[in-house]
Amino acid sequence: MKVFEKAPAKINLSLDVLYKRADGFHEVEMVMTMVDLADRIEMQELPRDTIIISSQAGYIPLDEKNLAFQAARLIKERYEVRQGVYIHLDKKIPVSAGLAGGSSDAAATLRGLNKLWKLGIGTEELQRLGAELGSDVPFCVTGGTALARGRGEKLEPIESPPQCWVVLAKPPINVSTSEIYGKLKASEIKNHPSTACVLDAIREKRFDELCARLGNVLEEVTLDLYPEVKQLKEVMVRLGADGVLMSGSGPTVFGLVSKEAKVPRIYNGLRGFCKDVYAVRLLT
Numbered sequence: 001m002k003v004f005e006k007a008p009a010k011i012n013l014s015l016d017v018l019y020k021r022a023d024g025f026h027e028v029e030m031v032m033t034m035v036d037l038a039d040r041i042e043m044q045e046l047p048r049d050t051i052i053i054s055s056q057a058g059y060i061p062l063d064e065k066n067l068a069f070q071a072a073r074l075i076k077e078r079y080e081v082r083q084g085v086y087i088h089l090d091k092k093i094p095v096s097a098g099l100a101g102g103s104s105d106a107a108a109t110l111r112g113l114n115k116l117w118k119l120g121i122g123t124e125e126l127q128r129l130g131a132e133l134g135s136d137v138p139f140c141v142t143g144g145t146a147l148a149r150g151r152g153e154k155l156e157p158i159e160s161p162p163q164c165w166v167v168l169a170k171p172p173i174n175v176s177t178s179e180i181y182g183k184l185k186a187s188e189i190k191n192h193p194s195t196a197c198v199l200d201a202i203r204e205k206r207f208d209e210l211c212a213r214l215g216n217v218l219e220e221v222t223l224d225l226y227p228e229v230k231q232l233k234e235v236m237v238r239l240g241a242d243g244v245l246m247s248g249s250g251p252t253v254f255g256l257v258s259k260e261a262k263v264p265r266i267y268n269g270l271r272g273f274c275k276d277v278y279a280v281r282l283l284t
């Protein structure tokens with residue numbers, strides 16, 4: 001038997017850090033949503049007790065470092081599953097981009113194996129398992145739009161933002177999430193985004209207000225280390241995107257655009273700076 005799952009990319013509409021915790025993680029307050037750019041994951045049952053990963057993407061690990069492998073191993077161990085699984089990852093989400101590609105693959109693997117092996121695991125338990133794999137995985141289990149707290153695992157679903165285009169541009173650099181959090185001085189953050197205002201703008205369907213309130217405290221660190229990300233933000237603003245922000249720890253920059261007619265100019269303008277550019281819709 002085979003199952004298929006879509007694993008969409010996420011963007012952070014706001015990302016605030018409240019403080020650094022004793023366990024080394026940062027207490028966050030984030031508004032996250034999914035966009036229509038997704039990996040596609042195929043899971044096929046194997047009679048042997050083994051996990052095999054393949055992918056057309058040459059640049060991701062295919063061994064136990066792969067987050068989909070870790071998700072399969074976790075579910076097999078926890079639910080004492082003796083069968084094996086062959087997992088093919090059709091990657092569309094750029095890697096190490098700040099778009100939670102690996103986390104979404106892990107979440108999709110948890111959902112898919114729950115179906116394949118008829119385990120009957122509830123959503124909350126899938127999210128708990130996800131939290132063992134990474135901070136973004138619990139959100140990716142359900143997707144939608146949510147307010148995330150804790151280290152990202154305490155989730156409150158909220159309604160979707162007003163529908164719009166999302167132009168994503170990833171410069172050709174790799175950014176390490178732990179390095180960016182490591183360099184952040186949580187007690188010295190000057191400009192905290194207002195999570196409450198972002199939530200209000202979404203609830204009241206005020207697109208312009210949402211664009212004005214976008215904010216990510218990790219930008220300061222990443223933009224300082226990688227001036228090309230700052231430049232990309234400036235280009236996107238100049239090309240006419242309504243709201244522009246870096247997603248997660250970067251380096252992907254996204255622009256929200258309400259008018260479809262503006263999208264080709266922004267897309268084509270960005271292609272002059274980097275090859276990884278996508279124009280997609282929000283997954284509402």
Ligand SMILES: C[C@](O)(CO)[C@H](O)COP(=O)(O)OP(=O)(O)OC[C@H]1O[C@@H](n2ccc(N)nc2=O)[C@H](O)[C@@H]1O
Pocket residue numbers: 012015024025026027028030098100103133134135136137150151152177178181182248249
């Ligand atoms: C930047 C975001 O992607 C925004 O959604 C997430 O906060 C990070 O999520 P993630 O990549 O799933 O992160 P994890 O794999 O759990 O952690 C990677 C590293 O980031 C740091 N980290 C992550 C989450 C968090 N709340 N505080 C942290 O300090 C830790 O140093 C950790 O070792």
Ligand SMILES: Nc1ncnc2c1ncn2[C@@H]1O[C@H](COP(=O)(O)OP(=O)(O)OP(=O)(O)O)[C@@H](O)[C@H]1O
Pocket residue numbers: 059060061065066067068089094095096097098099100101102103105106136177248249250
């Ligand atoms: N299935 C996977 N897809 C992509 N990367 C993976 C996968 N499994 C493990 N990785 C590794 O995880 C690291 C981060 O990749 P990923 O694409 O998830 O980053 P990201 O988009 O910055 O994530 P986040 O936004 O959650 O911080 C890379 O070093 C990559 O090699």
